[in-house]
Amino acid sequence: MxxxxxxxxxxxxxxxxxxxxxxxxxxxxxxxxxxxxxxxESRSKNVSTKTKGFISDLMFLEINGEPKQVPSFSFVNQNGDTITNSDYDGKVYVVEFFFTTCPTICPRMNRNLVQIQNTFSDFKDFGVASFTINPDYDTKEVLKAYAENYGITNPNWHLMTGDKDAIYELANVGFNIYAGENPNVEGGFEHSGNFALIDKNGFIRSRKDNFGNPKIFYKGIISEAEKEDEDGETEEISMLKEDIAKLLKEE
Structure with missing residues (x-):
C-alpha cells in the first residue's frame, strides 16, 4: 500500500x-x-417511577427486595376528623406510637417532636403522625388536651385513635415498630421509642449506617441537649432533622 x-x-x-x-x-x-x-443504586423500578426529579442520598427500606411503603390506615384525630394515609400524600412526616398516660419515654419523645415541629414551622409539607396504643383511654378529647398541653400547633400533626387491633397491626407489621400491652410494666404498655421517617411518596426512608445498611429508625428519646443517655447511646434528633430537610427538597 x-x-x-x-x-x-x-x-x-x-x-x-x-x-x-x-x-x-x-x-x-x-x-x-x-x-x-x-x-x-439501591432503588427498585417501583421507586424510580414514583419519585421523579431530585432524590436525596437517603436509603429506601426494602422488604423482600421491594421498597417499604406505608400501608393504608384510617383513624380519628384530636379534632374528630378522619385521617388516612392519603392525608399525608406529598408530605414528609415522622411516625411515632405512644400513649398519653405514659410515665416514662413518651413525654421525652413528644418534647423532641415539638422541637422538630418548631424547626420546620415554615414548611406546609411537613407533618407528624402519632398513634396511641391505648385507644380505650385516649379518646379524641384526651388527645386534644394532650396536644394543647405539649404545644402541638402543626396542622399536619395528627394524634390518632381508633380500633386497637388495627393500631397494633399498623405498629408491629406496617412499620415494624414494636407496641404491646404488658400489665407488668409501668403504665401497662410497652413500645419502641423510635421514630420512622416517611417521604412525600409514602416510602420509609433512612440514612446508611457505617456498614452501608439503612438505619431504618431514629432514636426518639434522647434530646439534642442531652447528647447521650446514661448508657452512652447518642442522640439522633439532630440526624433526623438533617434527613427531614433532605426529603423536603425531594420532588
Whole structure:
C-alpha cells in the first residue's frame, strides 16, 4: 500500500470520528442532563417511577427486595376528623406510637417532636403522625388536651385513635415498630421509642449506617441537649432533622 493511500485511510477514519462526535455526543450529553440516564443504586423500578426529579442520598427500606411503603390506615384525630394515609400524600412526616398516660419515654419523645415541629414551622409539607396504643383511654378529647398541653400547633400533626387491633397491626407489621400491652410494666404498655421517617411518596426512608445498611429508625428519646443517655447511646434528633430537610427538597 502506498503512503498516499495510507494517509487517505487515516483522513477518512478521522472524518468519521469527527462526524460521530458532532452528531451523537451532544445527544448523549442531553440525555444525561435531562435525567434520561439515571443512577439505580439501591432503588427498585417501583421507586424510580414514583419519585421523579431530585432524590436525596437517603436509603429506601426494602422488604423482600421491594421498597417499604406505608400501608393504608384510617383513624380519628384530636379534632374528630378522619385521617388516612392519603392525608399525608406529598408530605414528609415522622411516625411515632405512644400513649398519653405514659410515665416514662413518651413525654421525652413528644418534647423532641415539638422541637422538630418548631424547626420546620415554615414548611406546609411537613407533618407528624402519632398513634396511641391505648385507644380505650385516649379518646379524641384526651388527645386534644394532650396536644394543647405539649404545644402541638402543626396542622399536619395528627394524634390518632381508633380500633386497637388495627393500631397494633399498623405498629408491629406496617412499620415494624414494636407496641404491646404488658400489665407488668409501668403504665401497662410497652413500645419502641423510635421514630420512622416517611417521604412525600409514602416510602420509609433512612440514612446508611457505617456498614452501608439503612438505619431504618431514629432514636426518639434522647434530646439534642442531652447528647447521650446514661448508657452512652447518642442522640439522633439532630440526624433526623438533617434527613427531614433532605426529603423536603425531594420532588
Amino acid at each position: 502506498s503512503t498516499r493511500k495510507t494517509n487517505y485511510s487515516f483522513i477518512g477514519i478521522a472524518f468519521i470520528i469527527l462526524v460521530f462526535g458532532i452528531i451523537f455526543v451532544p445527544k448523549i450529553i442531553d440525555r444525561i442532563t435531562g435525567n434520561d440516564v439515571t443512577r439505580t
